[in-house]
Amino acid sequence: MQHIIDRFISYVTIDTESDANSQTTPSTPKQLVLAKLLVKELTAIGMTEVTIDKNGYVMGTLPSNVEHNVPTIGFVSHYDTSPDFKGEGVKPQIIANYSGGDILLNAEQNIILSPNYFKDLLQYKGQTLITTDGTTLLGADDKAGLTEIVSAMEFLLKNPEIEHGKIRVGFTPDEEIGRGADLFDVEKFGAAWAYTMDGSQIGELEYENFNAAGAKITFKGKSVHPGYAKGKMINSMLIASDFIDALPKGETPEETKGYEGFFHVTQLSGSIEESKVELIIRDHDMKKFLKRKDLVHKIVRKINEKFAKQFGEDIAVVEIKDQYYNMKEKVEPVKYIVDLAEKAMQDLGIKPLIKPIRGGTDGCRLSYMGLPCPNIFAGGHNFHGKYEYVPVESMQKAIDVIVKIAQLTATTDFSDPEILKPSKKKAKKKKK
Incomplete structure (x- = not known):
């Protein structure tokens, strides 16, 4: 998992805070520092058609490795961080084999991340957590998503025996101020559907929003x-x-x-x-x-x-x-794309948590722009503040989900999308 940790830390230590008062895209020039790094990484791992436009939108392609026709799918995340809390000078802390107790984030200011208040921590006992030092946000929203998408593409490139169709990746600026999809070129992206890797805890799968x-x-x-x-x-x-x-x-x-x-x-x-x-x-x-x-x-x-x-x-x-608007209206007619992600999680032993988003993502905007785009967990918790953290194991699971979705897309007969729906065994009636 060290390569995941290293990649994630290299992203979060770059300040990419967006600014709602700016009229430019990206809203802050510093976002381009990470955008350009992503271009270099995608190129270095062997992606093709890697581009960055004048507005900072990054795209890349993993070519298909099968001969039969497979729908082109996409994975999207944003690289800006919220202006709600300080994003400069992020100093991540690695908590190996989390004991289940309080985590001292900052001794000088007595800032403590405690399961007494943040009860979700307890489900990650024994895992490796990445936290803040109590003075900044972490940036797992959505640099965990970036890490997962890049790492999944790298894994597929290193393991060509895993069948997949053409995959497009897209990284956007300014999602945190509601502009992430404003200048996203859906036609250029060229995917039949996509997934934003921008949810929270492991298992989240969302296709409804406010x-x-x-x-x-x-x-x-x-x-x-x-x-x-x-x-x-x-x-x-x-x-x-x-x-x-x-x-x-x-x-x-x-x-x-x-x-x-x-x-x-x-x-x-x-x-x-x-x-x-x-x-x-x-x-x-x-x-x-x-x-x-x-x-x-x-x-x-x-x-x-x-x-x-x-x-x-x-x-x-x-x-x-x-x-x-609520993406449900655009996703329900192609509900099999949600079923596909659900099956991917089930195949990996992950319990899908299908629930409405009490907010929005780039995906809801993209869905109305012609790119149906449900949202999948990226693993982080307590976004936009000093108590933000992400379990490394959750990021690894998200990588696995991306790979499994790619594999299922290449091996599923989409003329019969019912095949994706999980079987529901009927309970046997007891004989009187």
């Missing part, structure tokens, strides 16, 4: 000397507070799970004269998603009606922009 929108509401006010303000002052901050209070109770990220949608206020700023509220709107169900957006408009209309006479014009202005 419908997503972002909303910005600007509230106006009137500033008057507080000693003479009665009937004259309008404090925009209080109106913004009323708006937030009018959102449904119990429908926030911290109070929802599974298929439950939410409203999430992400930013609040203001003064008496002007305040701004930013929030994100999420729901797996399209009808409920549309109702959520409509509710925001209704609350704003009521506020405007309330202040129409006093203010003389709309005191609140709302802008809602859709961000991405």
Whole structure:
């Protein structure tokens, strides 16, 4: 496993934090340092058609080694890291044969990764973990995915007896700020379908995600000397507070799970004269998603009606922009691509955890761009923070899944996709 560790560490020690305030692609020039390294690695291991475009999108090809026709498939991951937490100066720590107890990340700051709080740790007792030093994120999201894809391609090249069709790999910038698929050339990529290696714990397999929108509401006010303000002052901050209070109770990220949608206020700023509220709107169900957006408009209309006479014009202005949609609509017609990944995991003794994503990936955008793209585990936990970690064994299993998917694709008769569905034995009825 050392080569996996070495490759992963070489990636995470390169700062690739993206920037939502930038208008360029990539949003930060430092992302290109890793992108160019990936080009060199893909070329060095023997991949063909290795390219990087002006926007930092990296692609490469593993040619087919069989004579019969096989669908071209792809594997995709992103190389940027989240701006939510510091990504510069990553110092990975290797915890061999994890004992199941607390892990001291940083003695000076007394930062501890504990299974008492992060209970998922306990399932990796005895394994090798890679953690942060408590001062940065790790970058397993999604440099674990990069490691797995490159390592799987290298393995297939070194083991030509494993049958596979043509495989395309793609690495994107700026996924963490919602732009990873913006300039992805699906036609150039040329795959019938693909998989993002961007999930969390081992076994995850996802083809449903949120419908997503972002909303910005600007509230106006009137500033008057507080000693003479009665009937004259309008404090925009209080109106913004009323708006937030009018959102449904119990429908926030911290109070929802599974298929439950939410409203999430992400930013609040203001003064008496002007305040701004930013929030994100999420729901797996399209009808409920549309109702959520409509509710925001209704609350704003009521506020405007309330202040129409006093203010003389709309005191609140709302802008809602859709961000991405549930990939389920595009993947279900070709559900066999999910069945293929599920079978690959089962063949390897991995229990598939098929569940909805409470978020989105490049894959959901790519699915609507004509490239159906379910999401597979990359192995990491606690993304975007100092408690992030990844078990090396999970990365190895993800590599195995990629290889098995490639092998199954080359040996499956896709004219009969039912063959991929796991058999469900009927329970025998007991004789009375």
